[in-house]
Amino acid sequence: xxxxxxxxxxxLILTCIGASAQEKIKDGLEIDKFVHNFGxxxxxxxxxxxTFTLKNTGDKPVVIYNVTSTCGCTDVDWxxxxxxxxxTGKVSATYSNDEGPYPFDKSLTMxxxxxxxxxxLKMRGVSLDKVKPLxxxxxxxxxxxxxxxxxxxxxxxEQNGQKSESVMVANLSDSPLKVTFADxxxxxxxxxxxxxxxxxGTAELSYTVTADRSLWGKNYxxxxxxxxxxxxxxxxxxxxxxxxxxxxxxFSGVSAEEKRSGPRPTFTESTYSFGxxxxxxxxxxxxxxxxxxxxxxxxxxxxxxGKIACSGVPDAGxxxxxxxxxxxxxSGLSKGETLTIVTLTTNSPLRPIVNLFIAGFIE
Numbered sequence: 001x002x003x004x005x006x007x008x009x010x011x012l013i014l015t016c017i018g019a020s021a022q023e024k025i026k027d028g029l030e031i032d033k034f035v036h037n038f039g040x041x042x043x044x045x046x047x048x049x050x051t052f053t054l055k056n057t058g059d060k061p062v063v064i065y066n067v068t069s070t071c072g073c074t075d076v077d078w079x080x081x082x083x084x085x086x087x088t089g090k091v092s093a094t095y096s097n098d099e100g101p102y103p104f105d106k107s108l109t110m111x112x113x114x115x116x117x118x119x120x121l122k123m124r125g126v127s128l129d130k131v132k133p134l135x136x137x138x139x140x141x142x143x144x145x146x147x148x149x150x151x152x153x154x155x156x157x158e159q160n161g162q163k164s165e166s167v168m169v170a171n172l173s174d175s176p177l178k179v180t181f182a183d184x185x186x187x188x189x190x191x192x193x194x195x196x197x198x199x200x201g202t203a204e205l206s207y208t209v210t211a212d213r214s215l216w217g218k219n220y221x222x223x224x225x226x227x228x229x230x231x232x233x234x235x236x237x238x239x240x241x242x243x244x245x246x247x248x249x250x251f252s253g254v255s256a257e258e259k260r261s262g263p264r265p266t267f268t269e270s271t272y273s274f275g276x277x278x279x280x281x282x283x284x285x286x287x288x289x290x291x292x293x294x295x296x297x298x299x300x301x302x303x304x305x306g307k308i309a310c311s312g313v314p315d316a317g318x319x320x321x322x323x324x325x326x327x328x329x330x331s332g333l334s335k336g337e338t339l340t341i342v343t344l345t346t347n348s349p350l351r352p353i354v355n356l357f358i359a360g361f362i363e
Contacts, residue, residue, distance in 0.1 A: 270356050285328060
């Protein structure tokens, strides 16, 4: 037990170190991180704190107008005076750590001068009621590298931007573990801190996905972990670790008038009901919509949470009505009532994401 407690204590110390790389908020302004991951902490250890550091690399002062939190369990403070060129400002936050032994994910919304959109900062971790072995906390294993899951959610990403997140990983061995990556997907950047990971210790795996106009909707990004120069297959039979992000159009520079005159799809029905079918039978769902906007409507990509085939959604000019079909393969779905969500990523400022539904009963 003493060894386990020592490992957890080392985890907390190393987590607070964080990565030193700077990330871009906009031209002339950088931040040391968008996400602070406390990792695994004990519930009875009390409140935990972290600091986000901004660096003004531009030629004019930057003001942090306000920082708000989503929960009364989080206290926040920030640099009130203007951050001059070449100087730094800070946002400090404390999480009360009294909500029970659960994972937590708290958001801070930071409002800056000369920045149209607020900046979202994250504090996350897992509060534990007792010390647990690293092997239990990190059940997915690539050799001596432990992860909580082999695919991580990156969230929403806008074109012209980046999305940064982090997850905790563990060294399950009794010697330091150097982690590098091979076969890294385009537009994905990875780093581990500290690296090497100390024996029986933890580290923060940070990843950044950069948007590209060839990629829309939900996309997966992959990398092969290389541990002390060797690659391993995980206990789940995988050689790669994965991350996904959902990319949509950036409408931050679009005026209110441009939004009103932009494309606007109006669907006749948002749900296609197929009644009852036998498992393995294919369902052909049809959706129809009218473009009630003043400019052409376009769908960049069609995604779904089931196995579908779609030949594409026709572009629709102003006032034009079009339809399209989606084929759903039910062989991979469970018997009983089912609902498949079909997501369209579009060029409509008012409806950049459209969710449609295919519902029925599988016998």
